[in-house]
Amino acid sequence: MEKTKVAIIGLGTVGSGVARLLLDFGDRTARHAGRTLWLEKAVVRNLAGSRDCELPEGVLTDQLQDVIVDPEIKVVAQLIGGLEPARTIMLQLLESGKDVVTANKALLAEHGPEIFDRARELGRCVAFEASVAGGIPIIANIGQCLSANQLQSLHGILNGTSNFILSKMHEDGSAYDEVVAEAQRLGYAEADPAMDVDGTDAAQKLAILAHLGFGARVHWAEIPRSGIDTLDLADVRNAQEMGYKIKLLAVAQLVVDSTGNEGLELHVSPTLVKSGRPLAEVGGPYNAIRVVGDAVGQLLFYGPGAGQMPTASAVVADMIDVAVGRSPITFRTLELWSDRQARVAPADYANARGRFYLRVTVDDSPGVLAQITQALGEQDISIASVLQHEPETGGQAISLVIMTHETTEGAASQASEKMSKLACVQTPPVRMWVRD
Amino acid sequence: MEKTKVAIIGLGTVGSGVARLLLDFGDRTARHAGRTLWLEKAVVRNLAGSRDCELPEGVLTDQLQDVIVDPEIKVVAQLIGGLEPARTIMLQLLESGKDVVTANKALLAEHGPEIFDRARELGRCVAFEASVAGGIPIIANIGQCLSANQLQSLHGILNGTSNFILSKMHEDGSAYDEVVAEAQRLGYAEADPAMDVDGTDAAQKLAILAHLGFGARVHWAEIPRSGIDTLDLADVRNAQEMGYKIKLLAVAQLVVDSTGNEGLELHVSPTLVKSGRPLAEVGGPYNAIRVVGDAVGQLLFYGPGAGQMPTASAVVADMIDVAVGRSPITFRTLELWSDRQARVAPADYANARGRFYLRVTVDDSPGVLAQITQALGEQDISIASVLQHEPETGGQAISLVIMTHETTEGAASQASEKMSKLACVQTPPVRMWVRD
Numbered sequence: 038m039e040k041t042k043v044a045i046i047g048l049g050t051v052g053s054g055v056a057r058l059l060l061d062f063g064d065r066t067a068r069h070a071g072r073t074l075w076l077e078k079a080v081v082r083n084l085a086g087s088r089d090c091e092l093p094e095g096v097l098t099d100q101l102q103d104v105i106v107d108p109e110i111k112v113v114a115q116l117i118g119g120l121e122p123a124r125t126i127m128l129q130l131l132e133s134g135k136d137v138v139t140a141n142k143a144l145l146a147e148h149g150p151e152i153f154d155r156a157r158e159l160g161r162c163v164a165f166e167a168s169v170a171g172g173i174p175i176i177a178n179i180g181q182c183l184s185a186n187q188l189q190s191l192h193g194i195l196n197g198t199s200n201f202i203l204s205k206m207h208e209d210g211s212a213y214d215e216v217v218a219e220a221q222r223l224g225y226a227e228a229d230p231a232m233d234v235d236g237t238d239a240a241q242k243l244a245i246l247a248h249l250g251f252g253a254r255v256h257w258a259e260i261p262r263s264g265i266d267t268l269d270l271a272d273v274r275n276a277q278e279m280g281y282k283i284k285l286l287a288v289a290q291l292v293v294d295s296t297g298n299e300g301l302e303l304h305v306s307p308t309l310v311k312s313g314r315p316l317a318e319v320g321g322p323y324n325a326i327r328v329v330g331d332a333v334g335q336l337l338f339y340g341p342g343a344g345q346m347p348t349a350s351a352v353v354a355d356m357i358d359v360a361v362g363r364s365p366i367t368f369r370t371l372e373l374w375s376d377r378q379a380r381v382a383p384a385d386y387a388n389a390r391g392r393f394y395l396r397v398t399v400d401d402s403p404g405v406l407a408q409i410t411q412a413l414g415e416q417d418i419s420i421a422s423v424l425q426h427e428p429e430t431g432g433q434a435i436s437l438v439i440m441t442h443e444t445t446e447g448a449a450s451q452a453s454e455k456m457s458k459l460a461c462v463q464t465p466p467v468r469m470w471v472r473d
Numbered sequence: 474m475e476k477t478k479v480a481i482i483g484l485g486t487v488g489s490g491v492a493r494l495l496l497d498f499g500d501r502t503a504r505h506a507g508r509t510l511w512l513e514k515a516v517v518r519n520l521a522g523s524r525d526c527e528l529p530e531g532v533l534t535d536q537l538q539d540v541i542v543d544p545e546i547k548v549v550a551q552l553i554g555g556l557e558p559a560r561t562i563m564l565q566l567l568e569s570g571k572d573v574v575t576a577n578k579a580l581l582a583e584h585g586p587e588i589f590d591r592a593r594e595l596g597r598c599v600a601f602e603a604s605v606a607g608g609i610p611i612i613a614n615i616g617q618c619l620s621a622n623q624l625q626s627l628h629g630i631l632n633g634t635s636n637f638i639l640s641k642m643h644e645d646g647s648a649y650d651e652v653v654a655e656a657q658r659l660g661y662a663e664a665d666p667a668m669d670v671d672g673t674d675a676a677q678k679l680a681i682l683a684h685l686g687f688g689a690r691v692h693w694a695e696i697p698r699s700g701i702d703t704l705d706l707a708d709v710r711n712a713q714e715m716g717y718k719i720k721l722l723a724v725a726q727l728v729v730d731s732t733g734n735e736g737l738e739l740h741v742s743p744t745l746v747k748s749g750r751p752l753a754e755v756g757g758p759y760n761a762i763r764v765v766g767d768a769v770g771q772l773l774f775y776g777p778g779a780g781q782m783p784t785a786s787a788v789v790a791d792m793i794d795v796a797v798g799r800s801p802i803t804f805r806t807l808e809l810w811s812d813r814q815a816r817v818a819p820a821d822y823a824n825a826r827g828r829f830y831l832r833v834t835v836d837d838s839p840g841v842l843a844q845i846t847q848a849l850g851e852q853d854i855s856i857a858s859v860l861q862h863e864p865e866t867g868g869q870a871i872s873l874v875i876m877t878h879e880t881t882e883g884a885a886s887q888a889s890e891k892m893s894k895l896a897c898v899q900t901p902p903v904r905m906w907v908r909d
Binding site: 054058062065066068069070071072166172173174177178181182183184185186187252313315318330331332333334335336337338339340341344346347349350351352353354357358361362363366367369370371372 | 490494498501502504505506507508602608609610613614617618619620621622623688749751754766767768769770771772773774775776777780782783785786787788789790793794797798799802803805806807808
């Protein structure tokens with residue numbers, strides 16, 4: 038049987054998983070690729086480090102050069118995280134004639150244009166299924182399977198850490214800090230989970246999907262985003278009482294403005310999703326993506342968004358696709374990250390329409406509700422429902438929860454700001470999107 | 474821009490949808506294929522027939538020969554249903570050098586081996602995404618995206634008509650016949666829905682998925698199947714009362730028998746699925762497929778399982794894949810339907826393990842429950858729960874519902890048969906699988 042020599046750069050969690058799939062299940066890849074994917078080299082920084090796989094004699098090396106100079110190695114899984122040296126290694130691999138598979142979404146979100154342009158110039162390809170939503174094949178589905186559609190919208194739970202934390206807060210009624218500590222113990226959160234919980238990770242993935250699915254050319258840092266790191270358990274309880282669950286949603290929505298111009302609304306925000314809707318019921322560290330295409334209608338993809346073997350599953354599928362020649366075709370025809378392909382500009386976030394949840398802590402005194410509702414009225418925002426519990430004994434503050442009818446993000450934002458300045462308001466309003 | 478000439482055979486519902494996508498949204502396919510898919514011919518039986526699309530001058534023809542003899546037509550969407558003349562036309566197209574896209578699952582389930590072998594001999598390819606689960610790209614996902622996995626199990630809601638009927642019976646509490654009539658009015662059921670509601674359609678789709686995902690070589694007619702056509706509203710009510718919903722599930726489950734041999738359990742059965750589980754909540758005419766792979770874990774795909782534009786979306790995606798050269802690679806490497814690839818034999822259905830729901834109508838007299846439970850005890854079946862309502866006034870019969878603990882299909886079947894022969898039993902037991 039034909040043999041394609043491959044290499045892995047980085048034997049961390051995902052790299053070790055990839056090595057195990059290639060070594061322990063070679064017959065499987067042979068069956069699906071019509072050829073053996075032969076692991077020739079695995080490059081690590083420190084030969085003495087401990088790792089989660091056993092390699093045959095001669096495979097392990099700390100010399101990237103061993104891969105670079107071997108013309109027989111055709112496909113390389115580049116599994117180093119972070120921006121550097123990942124970027125430099127990526128370019129070196131392409132320049133030495135390798136096709137590259139990567140799971141590094143931060144690298145693509147930051148340096149995608151440079152990397153993809155260079156690959157094109159060199160006649161090489163980059164495959165990146167594992168960079169978004171782990172084991173869910175969302176890149177292939179959007180890039181290939183839905184190619185007869187104009188995508189209308191995409192709503193994704195793209196960060197497993199955040200979803201684990203939110204699910205736990207809903208289920209156990211535990212506070213944010215407690216749940217983060219538990220997530221860290223269970224391996225669902227990093228020692229420093231900042232990028233996961235502040236919306237950065239989801240925004241980077243959304244930028245990649247917006248590029249691929251809508252032809253938007255947007256840098257992740259331009260995407261309005263808020264995370265779950267400031268979420269109060271009170272909001273979780275209120276959401277539940279009103280029949281919703283809070284999810285960190287990444288949203289891309291095609292809109293047409295009053296002058297007939299198309300734009301793409303993009304944001305990452307904690308969102309109250311109506312209980313019973315598929316996205317509301319995605320629990321634990323799972324991811325899910327709801328995609329609407331104009332021909333196909335609504336599709337939902339659900340699965341593990343991270344983890345060693347799910348991510349390795351996506352990496353090895355890409356390695357097979359590259360080895361058999363499918364990925365190079367996809368890469369060529371889609372002109373990924375090419376400026377020629379920019380088709381839609383990000384829409385003004387202030388014009389994004391939707392319903393909002395507002396929680397504001399106010400003095401327990403007469404006339405307060407009138408002042409709050411006036412701030413909304415001035416922005417033409419109608420109120421759909423109000424929730425105000427009896428104040429706790431001895432409390433001087435009450436918590437007022439308002440669900441609005443449809444309005445714009447800009448109006449809701451201005452109303453919030455107005456409220457913040459009222460003498461009766463003790464802390465600035467908490468504001469979240471609502472999705473029925 | 475490069476141009477690939479394509480043709481459509483059959484301008485029924487799906488064919489018209491495909492024509493519209495190709496004609497009205499040519500820029501879209503051009504963008505995803507890097508070339509124009511140019512609709513050169515559309516072949517119909519009757520030129521005077523009415524159809525749901527407008528074609529440019531010269532495209533419509535009633536002569537298949539116009540396609541056969543034109544060497545410039547490279548890709549043909551063969552969208553005629555049924556077995557003949559679909560089979561003959563399929564072979565003619567392949568023999569005249571065309572790659573073929575089809576949505577005809579019955580044809581593939583019946584004549585797959587012949588068609589795929591012939592295509593291979595001729596160096597051609599057949600793409601069939603639209604043949605299973607309409608707009609859900611399950612063929613690409615199983616055939617390509619999960620190629621690093623050994624699939625462990627597949628549970629699918631594959632027949633939209635049945636799912637619409639079941640959902641309506643649950644929601645409205647209407648009887649089977651009423652709901653079928655409504656489904657027909659709404660276009661969710663054919664005038665003769667027999668193949669949809671008796672499990673045939675789902676079994677044909679399951680045979681294709683079992684082939685693709687597990688390497689099984691099984692003819693659909695060998696798959697044990699029962700439909701929803703004999704379902705009583707009483708069972709729907711009982712299921713609901715016990716916290717379940719009835720779904721027509723197509724199941725493929727890899728099992729290892731006591732001698733260590735792998736086998737593939739296959740069946741299509743009305744099944745009580747625990748409410749709240751994703752498959753239980755798939756409503757209306759939607760389809761969903763839950764797949765477990767040993768690396769990736771659990772994935773769920775949800776979307777429209779039928780309908781004009783969702784199916785057309787899958788057909789056109791295949792046409793693009795064929796035109797750019799991805800499908801031919803997939804077809805070559807996967808050796809679809811090739812006997813060389815048979816990897817697992819169907820397991821004995823009698824050994825399939827699971828829980829069961831039994832409803833039996835019995836005389837309202839002493840000792841009856843003892844006789845029924847003895848029939849179960851003789852097969853070593855333990856009872857998990859029993860539901861017996863007060864008999865209706867004046868009734869001589871009571872309905873006894875039993876949920877078993879895990880047992881085998883064979884034991885449950887024998888216990889049912891034993892019960893049928895008891896003097897106190899008025900009608901043979903209704904028996905369904907239970908899935909928690």
